[in-house]
Amino acid sequence: MPELLNKVIKDPIHEFIDFNGPRENELKKLLSDPYFQRLRRVKQLGFSDYVFPSAAHSRFAHSLGVYKIAKRMLMIIEPEEATGKWSPKAEACLAAALLHDVGHGMFSHAFEKAMEFFLARNTLEGQRAKSFATAVDxxxxxxxxxxxxxxxxxxxxxxxxxxxxxxRDIIKKKDKNCVYTSIVSSQLDADRLDYAKRDAYFAGVSSGGIDLDWLLRNFKQGQNGDAHFLYVDSKAYISLEQFTVTLFQLYPTIYLHKKTRGLEFMFAQLLSRVFQMIASDDVTSTGLSENHPFVRFFREPDNLDHASLLDDTLFWGSLHQFREATDTSVSDIATRLSDRRILPMIDIWKVADEVLALRSTTSALPAISRVALIEGICVAVAKKLQEDSSIWSDSYYYDTYNRPIYKPKGIIGGDPQQINVSVGGQILDIASISPVVASAASFNIHRIYYDDQNILKADILKSAIKALIEAELKDRGS
Structure with a gap:
């Protein structure tokens, strides 16, 4: 009998990434493809290593982790095939787990934000605008x-x-009733299960943790009409609750950290200005040459070969050229980035929180009511600021984001796109049984970044924010 082909890659999160048998090892060959190798040069957390120095892990490593977890989840669906002889749908699921992030641009999501910034401030014609928007998605x-x-x-x-x-269709979630799709893309998928552990580990933060082995041991396969899904019994639901809380807490701790978001804004400013000048046929002033990959990408955004060159190393390798740019806005931002001089910001939420704490009528509010009140005030204040031309400036950037702890579907009987728990023989959405998840907690940011070279204007902005908060409270009778 021929020896079973097994290949192993060591990993600090999962110990080993296994490729068992000839079929899995055929899939492993995808790792050598230039498009996949490029993920070694794209950081999972963008600029987070400017805040958490060890958070420099790559999309390549994360993709391997997703493959490992997806494989363990597939063993529940196809236990007899766990030696590497999977169904075609399971093999497609494994390939999708490996390739789910293969299209990410430099610094992961920061590149998309940069391009959104450019498109919001510059007009491209017809098909070119569509091509450019698609090329950065x-x-x-x-x-x-x-x-x-x-x-x-x-x-x-x-x-x-x-x-x-x-x-492609598994990653695209074409069939949301499919259990194979849910393994790669759902609210409890291999992607989230890996990065919730990996990102916390490399950032050096402790946010509750995830009992991954216990979860995977307790998964079972269920069916509700045409929908096939994984669920756990109520004895393991605390581990699921822990997962949702851990993932939720990573947003204020890592993903939405004020300095990381400030760096992303500066990166967006820089690339937006560079692309604006390329569009105006003024490449020389950017410090780049006509043959530079940024220029080639902008000229032909539909060309995958150009897109494949856009990784983190390209940007860092170009930073000295940007610093030498004759355009002062390009050189100034590039210098700030290389020197880690991050733009300061005013946190509207924090100011509102402090104002409320000093008022007897609001300091005793229950947490849910208090958060709802502050959120409403922040939205209103930000809107009024941007409408007031005597205060607002083009150099200001309003950064807002809302991340709920969970998005309940509430489907009784189970669904692949919700987190399913079996209670008394009935499969329910976790939000139906967990008071923590059902709390509908959310993390919100409302921040304004500004140029610290204009301190006087910043002082006016700070005073205006506090005055508007006080006015909002008065209008709301608080």
Whole structure:
């Protein structure tokens, strides 16, 4: 009998990433494709290592982790195939787990934010605007890579001409009733289960943790009409609750950290200005050459070969050129980035929170009521600030984001796109049984970043924010 082919990659989160048998090792060859190798040069957390120095792990490592967890989840659905002989749908799920992030641009989501910033401030004509928007959408780029690149060819050789489409559709969530889809993309998928552990580990933060092994041991397969899904018995639901809380807490701790978001804004400012000048045929003033990958990408955004060059190392390797740019806005921001001189900001939420704490009528409010009141005040204050031309400036940037702890679907009987728990023989959404998840907690940011070279204007802005908060409270009778 021929020896079973097994390959192992060591990993600090999962100990080992296993590729068992000839079919899984055929999938492993995807790791050598240039499009996948590029993920080594894209950081999972963008600029977070400016705040958490060890948070420099890559999308490449994360993708391997997602593959490992997806494989363990598939063992519940196809236990007899756990030695590496999977169904075609399971193989597509494994390939999707590996490739789910293959379209990410430099600094992960920060690149998309930069391009949104550019498109909001600059007008591109017709099809070119559409092409450019698609070229910076990591999901759209990923789908193209999976079907139209060397990776698409490798997938077709592996599973036949329809296989790349199967992989693409799982990532795209084409069939939301499919359990294989939910493993790669849902509210309890292999992606979230990996990064919730990996990001916290490399950032060096402790946010509750996840009992991953216990969860995976307790998963069971269920069905509700056409929907197939994974669920756990009530004895393991605390681990699911812990997962939702841990993931939720990573947002204020890491993903939405004020300095990380400030760096992302500066990066967006810089790339937006560079692309604006390329569009105006003034490449020289950016410090770049006509043949630079940024220029080639802007000229032909539909060309995947150009997009494949856009990784973190390209930006850092170009930073000295940006510092030498004759355009002062490009050189100033590039210098600030390289010197880690992050733009300061005013946290509207924090100011409102402090104002409320000093008022007897609001200091005793229950947490839910207090948060709702502050959120409403922040939205109103931000809107009034931006409408007041005597205060607001183009150099200001209003950064807002809302992240709920969970998005309940409330489907009795179970659903692949919700977190399912079996209680008394009935499968319910976790929000139906967990008071923590049902609390509908959310983390919100309302921040204004400004240029600290104009301190006087910043002082006026701070005073205006506090005055508007006081006025809002008065109008609301608080």
């Amino acid at each position: 990591h999901e759209a780029v990923g789908r193209r890579i999976i079907t139209d690149s060397s990776i698409g060819g490798a997938l077709a050789n592996f599973g036949g001409p329809h296989f790349p489409g199967m992989v």
